[in-house]
Amino acid sequence: MTKRYGTTPALTECSLRIPAGHVVALVGPNGAGKTTLLHLAMGFLNLTAGDIKVFGWSPQAQPTIVLPRVGFLAQDRPLYRRFKVRELLEFGRRLNPRWDGELARLRLERLAIPLHRPVGKLSGGQEAQVALALTLAKKPDMLLLDEPLSNLDPLARREFMQVLMDAVAEEGLTVVLSSHIIADLERTCDYLVILAQGQVQLAGEIEGLLDSHRTIVGGPSDRALLERDASVIHSSHTPRQTTMLVKLNGRPAAGQWEEHHVGLEELVLGYLSRPSGDSSNKPEPVEPAKHQ
Amino acid sequence: MLPSFHYSHSTMIEFRLDRASGVTTYWQIVQQVRRAVRIGRLKPGDQLPTAREVVAKLAINPNTVLKAYRELERDGLVASRPGQGTFVTKAAHAMPHTAHTALRRSLERWVRSAREAGLDTENIRAIVSTTLQESEDKVGIA
Numbered sequence: 057m058t059k060r061y062g063t064t065p066a067l068t069e070c071s072l073r074i075p076a077g078h079v080v081a082l083v084g085p086n087g088a089g090k091t092t093l094l095h096l097a098m099g100f101l102n103l104t105a106g107d108i109k110v111f112g113w114s115p116q117a118q119p120t121i122v123l124p125r126v127g128f129l130a131q132d133r134p135l136y137r138r139f140k141v142r143e144l145l146e147f148g149r150r151l152n153p154r155w156d157g158e159l160a161r162l163r164l165e166r167l168a169i170p171l172h173r174p175v176g177k178l179s180g181g182q183e184a185q186v187a188l189a190l191t192l193a194k195k196p197d198m199l200l201l202d203e204p205l206s207n208l209d210p211l212a213r214r215e216f217m218q219v220l221m222d223a224v225a226e227e228g229l230t231v232v233l234s235s236h237i238i239a240d241l242e243r244t245c246d247y248l249v250i251l252a253q254g255q256v257q258l259a260g261e262i263e264g265l266l267d268s269h270r271t272i273v274g275g276p277s278d279r280a281l282l283e284r285d286a287s288v289i290h291s292s293h294t295p296r297q298t299t300m301l302v303k304l305n306g307r308p309a310a311g312q313w314e315e316h317h318v319g320l321e322e323l324v325l326g327y328l329s330r331p332s333g334d335s336s337n338k339p340e341p342v343e344p345a346k347h348q
Numbered sequence: 349m350l351p352s353f354h355y356s357h358s359t360m361i362e363f364r365l366d367r368a369s370g371v372t373t374y375w376q377i378v379q380q381v382r383r384a385v386r387i388g389r390l391k392p393g394d395q396l397p398t399a400r401e402v403v404a405k406l407a408i409n410p411n412t413v414l415k416a417y418r419e420l421e422r423d424g425l426v427a428s429r430p431g432q433g434t435f436v437t438k439a440a441h442a443m444p445h446t447a448h449t450a451l452r453r454s455l456e457r458w459v460r461s462a463r464e465a466g467l468d469t470e471n472i473r474a475i476v477s478t479t480l481q482e483s484e485d486k487v488g489i490a
Contacts (some may be wrong), residue, residue: 217407
C-alpha cells in the first residue's frame with residue numbers, strides 16, 4: 057500500500073498481512089503511519105497506490121459489507137458529550153444492523169457507570185469504557201483501536217484491557233491495537249507489527265519473534281563472528297564492549313559472549329533505532345492484502 | 349477491577365503476574381500451578397480458574413491461559429473436561445526429607461569448590477542462573 061497526503065508520504069509500499077483471531081500490537085513512533093493504516097482499513101481514506109482488503113473485501117468499494125464487521129475506536133474517542141450514556145446506546149441500536157445493547161448495558165452496569173449521565177460528565181476511564189462498550193455492541197469480527205489507552209490512568213488502562221480481553225475470550229474477536237506504550241501491550245498481544253517512517257519494520261507472532269532474537273554483549277571483534285549465524289539489527293559500542301540486538305538465522309549463535317533473551321520493549325526499540333534505509337531485515341514480501 | 353468480581357465457583361488459586369521477572373506470562377501460570385500442587389495448595393479434584401476468569405482479573409490474552417493449561421495437561425498435572433473446566437489430577441508428592449538434605453550438602457560442597465577456584469558470589473550466581481535457565485529452556489524467555 058502507498059498513501060500520500062498531497063506530496064507527504066504516509067505509507068510507502070507497505071506490505072502487510074494480519075491474521076484473524078489474534079490480538080495485534082501496532083507500534084511505532086508518532087507519525088509512523090499507524091492512524092493512516094487504521095483509517096485505510098476502515099475505508100475512510102483512498103489509497104494512493106496498491107490495495108487493501110479486510111476479510112477479503114475492499115473497505116472503500118464495499119463499505120456495506122466491511123463496516124458492520126469492523127469496529128473502530130478513534131484516538132480522541134469522539135462521543136457526543138451532551139448525550140447521556142443510554143441515549144448513545146439507543147443511537148447505536150438504531151444505526152447498526154447487529155447490535156447487542158443488553159450486553160453493553162450489562163458491562164457498563166458492572167463498572168458502575170451511570171447510564172443517565174451525559175458523556176461529558178464522565179471520567180476519562182469511564183468515557184473509554186463507554187466508547188468500548190458501544191463498539192463491542194456492534195458485534196464486530198474485528199476491532200481497530202487507535203491509541204485507546206492514552207490519557208488513561210493505570211487503573212483505567214487495566215479495566216479497559218480487562219473488558220477487551222474478556223470480549224476476545226468470549227467472542228474470538230480479532231483486535232488491532234495501536235500504541236506507542238509497549239509495556240501495556242506485552243501481556244495482551246500475540247502478534248506484532250512495527251511501523252516506522254511509513255514502512256513495516258517487522259511483523260510476526262510475538263512468541264516466535266522473541267524466540268528468534270537475542271541481545272548479545274561481547275567484545276568489538278565479536279560482531280564479525282556473530283554475523284555468520286545472525287543478522288545484527290542494532291548495535292552500540294564502547295572501545296571494549298559491543299552490545300547488539302540480533303536476529304538468529306536458524307541455529308543458536310555460539311561464541312564467547314553473553315547472550316540474553318529479549319523482551320518486547322527491547323525488541324521494538326532495537327528495530328526503531330535501526331539506521332533508516334537499512335532494509336537487510338525486512339520481512340519477506342507478502343501480497344499486499346490484509347486481514348485475510 | 350470490575351466491582352464485585354468474584355469467581356463463580358470456589359477456586360483455590362489466584363494467579364499473579366510478575367512483569368519484572370522476565371518470565372513469559374504463560375510460563376508464570378504454569379509455574380504457579382506446579383508450585384501450588386507441590387505444596388499441596390491445589391489438590392486432586394480442585395478446579396483451576398476458567399480462562400475467562402483469569403483474563404477478567406489479569407487482563408491478559410486468553411490464548412496465554414489456554415496455552416498454560418495445555419502445557420499442564422501434557423504434564424499430566426491437570427485434565428480439562430469439556431463443558432466443565434480444568435481440574436487438578438495429580439497430588440503433590442512431598443520430597444523425602446533425606447533427599448532434600450543430601451541435595452543441600454552437595455550444593456554446599458560445590459559452592460566451597462567454586463570459591464576455592466576463585467569465583468566470587470556474583471560469578472557463582474551467574475553460573476547457577478545460566479544452568480537453571482538451560483534446564484528450563486523450553487519456553488525461550490526467562
